[in-house]
Amino acid sequence: MDYNFSAIEKKWQEYWQKNKTYKIDIDTNKPKFYVLDMFPYPSGAGLHVGHPLGYIASDIYSRYKRLKGFNVLHPMGYDAYGLPAEQYAIQTGQHPAITTDINIKRYREQLDKIGFSYDWDREVRTSDPKYYHWTQWAFIQMFKHYFNKQSQKAESIESLVAVFEKEGNQNVQAACSTDQIFSADQWKSWSQNQQQEMLLNYRLAFLAETQVNWCSELGTVLANDEVKDGVSVRGGYPVVQKKMKQWSLRVSAYAQRLLDGLDTIDWTDSLKEVQRNWIGRSEGASVNFGVKGNDKTIEVFTTRPDTLYGATFMVLAPEHELVSELVTPEYKEKVENYIHWVKGRTERERMADVNKITGEFIGAYGINPITGNEIPIWIADYVLAGYGTGAIMAVPAHDSRDFAFAKHFKLPIIQVVVKADDKATDPASWEESYDSKEGRMINSGLIDGLEVKTAISSIINYIEEKKLGYGKINFRLRDAIFSRQRYWGEPFPVYYKNDLPYVLDESELPLELPEIDKYLPTEDGQPPLGRAQNWETAEGYPYELSTMPGFAGSSAYYLRYMDPKNNQELVSKEANAYWQDVDLYIGGTEHATGHLIYSRFWNKFLFDLGLVCKDEPFKKLINQGMIQGRSNFVYRIKDSNTFVSYNLRSDYEVTEIHVDVNLVHHDVLDIEKFKAWRAEFNQAEFILEDNKYICGYAVEKMSKSMYNVVNPDTIIEQYGADTLRLYEMFLGPLEDSKPWDTSGIEGVHRFLRKLWRLFFDANGSLNISNETPNPGEQKTIHKTIKKIQEDIEKFSFNTSVSAFMICVNELSELKCNKREVLSNLTLILSPFAPHIAEELWSLLGNHTSVTDADFPGCNEAFLVEATKTYAVSFNGKVRFTLDLPADMTKDAVEKEVMIDERTTKWLEEKTPKKVIVVPGKIVNIVV
């Protein structure tokens, strides 16, 4: 009987479905293990061979854990809201829900063919009202809570109101967007509207006028992580800064906890580093500068308060609110022109000329609070409105940006720090500023002579004492803008009364997405929901017109999988207590600053409310590498329809043309298929080498336009899902990027056939012996059991596949068909190649699924070796090997080596200076 993979795979996929093999439930008799894949956005293009890489890895791990006795939660679902379906709807009028449904169906078919062990009864879709019910619900909770900095957690708005009523807000330490202080009496005197307006400054989900990334092409705002290089990540459209009233989530309140949490989780250092940079904690001081002839103060944030004596000017962001007040009449026009110019530039233009130094003096002077010196105030676009206070004190001697600015505008530079043993020099002669924190203060009054680090703490103490400022920690992490002026997203459970937002009662959820006639903004520029009929509460209050962004639905999906059908709560206490958190999360590194920050924030919030038992949602996280495409090229001779083979191309003037990799096998072009590929090649002529047309190749991104996309369905048809699974793993380390080259797949396919043949005799009949395996056979299988277990636990699946190949090669050599050996082999292979494993398992006479068996243990007794092969080297160069008993002492080994005639030969009658014996491994003789 041949290895008929198509029949076998079909049979077992049906069996699994029929028997609900992968359906799991809470089972308190077993330890839980939660393995999660980042759920996909179901795009219209379907899966290519790169997508399932991480899914295969997590599936192997899940199956392994199950064999090890764990109750494994391994779910899958869809991040079903998103721009492409909506863009398609705009073009064609087809409802995005329909597009999404079609795409999901296709994804599901493709996924099913690969043989994953997902419990599909737990599937979630973010666009399903039963699912987004809980996305909306979480939003309501955020609206109803604020972040108490003292307790470092979310607390209810009612408790905050109680404090306001009792003592106003002077003692409240909360993450909020106002610095207005009020008393209890004031609070009580306010109208409901005024109170609501004040509370919006405290809520974790709040509505506020903010500087946003506006993308007019998409007609919506974007989050920081959705913008790259000044254009939208999806689509590549230009993005400009704009002030708009938007919903935001106060993610920044959790900055410190998001940072601290990183130390408690098992993620790669590089990913943690990306998050640390994104959170961007910096310690320093907030210092108030006076303004000459004005009672205003300008608050600046600096990480180098030690350099206060070196501040020679100040710079405000062009958007800074004090600019218009402080600018003197004679500079007014220039300043306004400059501001106008800055506003007109897109983010991208700004980034294109970061090195261009621009700015304007505003005519006013700030007063250095510590020296009393008057220093000019400038505006410049190198100071960002969004960071710190949007104003800086410039210390050109010790900050490279200030230095460049001072040089350009010929502003004074004063040195206040010298390197350890150096003397002060004239900054006018400097090529660059001295930014390092190594050194000693000079020209610095109070802190003169101090080391930088002591100077910092000493000056902070001083300014706090004199009430000139205070020590402060700043974060780069911004609040997340949560409104999108789009249709295909979760509606906000929000309505407006007197222009102020109120949330719906929880009993009214889900607030379902209404139907609209066109998926475009309204004529008067309202978001698409402005077209919906009766989009208002029963009382006639209008609903919010924006929808939520992509990260809303993906922020708590891992919790929903624990209890996906629960329509009373997001997740039951019981389910959460059992499944707790994700033990292993596998996904792409592109979510480092978006999803992985937002969902950690979301989870921490739910944790504060006592709704989930873990502060961090993802215990261990692995980023699978990208599968790159391997493109093939043909070479057309200029102005002809003749193609010349790769190695002959240098004799001609040729154009390199991408050719579909599916027409090429081992870099040899299938000429007939090529001719049929496109009409223009129908009459093509070829100059061959060795009767073949050899194509060139290059590693590029896998994409349609490079004609290098390989579809898993095609591979499965030709070689089967088990071969695909093994080959994806065999390609290289999981976390590395590597090119996909279908050529190599034949090796793993051969391996599976060779494995199959172990079970059959020359006539093709099943032939399994019940004899006891001999020591050689035992050694082979037990060393493989050990290796596979070790490899799986460190996610080294590529070396596992090699180990299986070596094992089968050895067993073939030994002509081993012993039941015990083959059973063990089938079991350890089953996480990798589940279909063939099920088939072989049943051929071995078992009547239950291999997934219900136990992972075999390694019996070390079979691995003990009687002899060891020693490499004998002279001055580090290995000259010969020698087999010696494994238990031989070092001295005896040395003696044996020294009497060997080959040693005598290599010594050339010299006396060895030293002999090093590493037991069981090597002997090195130093001559």
Add this chain to the structure above:
RNA sequence: GCCCAGGUGGCGGAAUUGGUAGACGCGCUGGUCUCAAACACCAGUGGGGUUAAACCCGUGCCGGUUCGAGCCCGGCCCUGGGUACCA
């Protein structure tokens, strides 16, 4: 610019973490089987050198530590990814 990975045969990649570099697979060469092909099997395959061997060279480059370095240290070059005026 800064941060993080990483540079090993024609290719994808191994190397027990300082102990025989190139496992395993692809490709290639030769052979067996076949009318032929496919499949399968056997042998070879880092470079130089030799009839064959001996031997020499070899993990991006230069230097160091060590009995011994792909692995550790210092400096440099290159590739990929992230990030970008964050005070």
